[in-house]
Structure formats: C-alpha cells, structure tokens
Amino acid sequence: MVKCCSAIGCASRCLPNSKLKGLTFHVFPTDENIKRKWVLAMKRLDVNAAGIWEPKKGDVLCSRHFKKTDFDRSAPNIKLKPGVIPSIFDSPYHLQEHSYSVMDSPKKLKHKLDHVITELEDTKESLRNVLDREKRFQKSLRKTIRELKDECLISQETANRLDAFCWECCQESIERDYIS
Numbered sequence: 001m002v003k004c005c006s007a008i009g010c011a012s013r014c015l016p017n018s019k020l021k022g023l024t025f026h027v028f029p030t031d032e033n034i035k036r037k038w039v040l041a042m043k044r045l046d047v048n049a050a051g052i053w054e055p056k057k058g059d060v061l062c063s064r065h066f067k068k069t070d071f072d073r074s075a076p077n078i079k080l081k082p083g084v085i086p087s088i089f090d091s092p093y094h095l096q097e098h099s100y101s102v103m104d105s106p107k108k109l110k111h112k113l114d115h116v117i118t119e120l121e122d123t124k125e126s127l128r129n130v131l132d133r134e135k136r137f138q139k140s141l142r143k144t145i146r147e148l149k150d151e152c153l154i155s156q157e158t159a160n161r162l163d164a165f166c167w168e169c170c171q172e173s174i175e176r177d178y179i180s
Contacts, residue, residue: 006060007044008089027059039053041086065089146159
C-alpha cells in the first residue's frame with residue numbers, strides 16, 4: 001500500500017523513486033508532546049470526530065513540510081533532528097493566517113462560548129438599566145415641565161414644545177445609542 005502525506009492538500013506519495021527526487025517520509029513521533037505539536041502545526045480537523053485529527057499508526061508527513069535545517073544529513077539515511085516541528089504547509093485559503101485556524105480544544109472553546117454568553121447577558125442587563133434610567137429621566141423631566149407650567153413660569157405652548165422636544169431627544173438617543 002502506498003503511503004500518502006497526511007498534510008491537507010499535499011499530494012506527495014511514497015513511491016520507489018521518491019527518495020531519488022529528494023522526497024522523504026516521516027512517521028509521527030512516539031513522544032506524545034511532540035506528536036501533538038506536529039498535529040497542531042498541520043491545522044487539520046477530523047470532520048467525523050468534530051475535533052482535531054489524530055494520526056494513526058503508519059501515517060506520515062513528507063519532507064516538504066520541514067525546513068532544510070530540520071534534517072540530519074550526516075548519516076546515510078536522512079533523518080529529522082530530534083524535537084523538530086513541521087512548519088511548511090500550503091493550507092487552503094480559508095485556513096491561512098486567520099484567528100480561527102488555530103484550533104482550540106473543545107473544553108477551551110466551551111469556556112470561550114460561556115464567556116461570550118456571560119458578556120452578552122451582562123450587556124443586555126446594562127441596556128435594560130440604561131433604558132430604565134432614560135424612562136425615569138423622561139418622567140422627571142415631564143414632571144418638571146408640568147410644575148413650571150403650573151406655576152406659570154412657562155406658557156402651555158412652551159410646555160408642549162419642551163415635552164415634544166424631550167420625547168424626541170430621548171427616543172433619538174435610545175435608538176442611536178442602544179438599538180442601532
């Protein structure tokens with residue numbers, strides 16, 4: 001069975017003439033920490049498991065995903081230096097250099113989601129408080145206008161204009177600052 005590179009979009013296959021072309025294939029490390037770094041560097045998702053792809057025994061990455069300095073060429077067989085991480089990937093455009101391309105664990109994503117939901121609830125509560133303050137302010141203003149009119153300090157026409165003006169200003173303020 002022909003081994004294929006596990007990187008997304010890489011068509012490299014381990015064929016008899018691959019080594020002659022300078023193409024080598026490397027199994028995933030047995031050290032779990034280094035293996036995890038390889039997998040994260042690949043940015044590959046497992047659509048069936050709805051998470052990060054996990055390599056199986058025999059899965060490989062080709063030499064195209066490593067820098068030239070990552071290889072030990074002193075021995076007859078080209079090997080990777082200990083602890084190197086693949087770093088060269090031609091990811092699909094939608095995964096390139098975007099904040100969502102770095103995959104977080106489901107636990108971390110759940111934590112982020114909970115945080116966003118909490119912020120949304122806090123913002124809704126803040127909006128309710130602001131709207132309540134606006135209503136209280138409007139009532140207080142109308143009461144003041146009525147008292148001024150009752151004490152004949154302003155005319156009925158001025159009272160009506162102030163009342164209409166205050167209503168329009170409050171509505172515009174609410175719409176501009178909190179609804180839009």
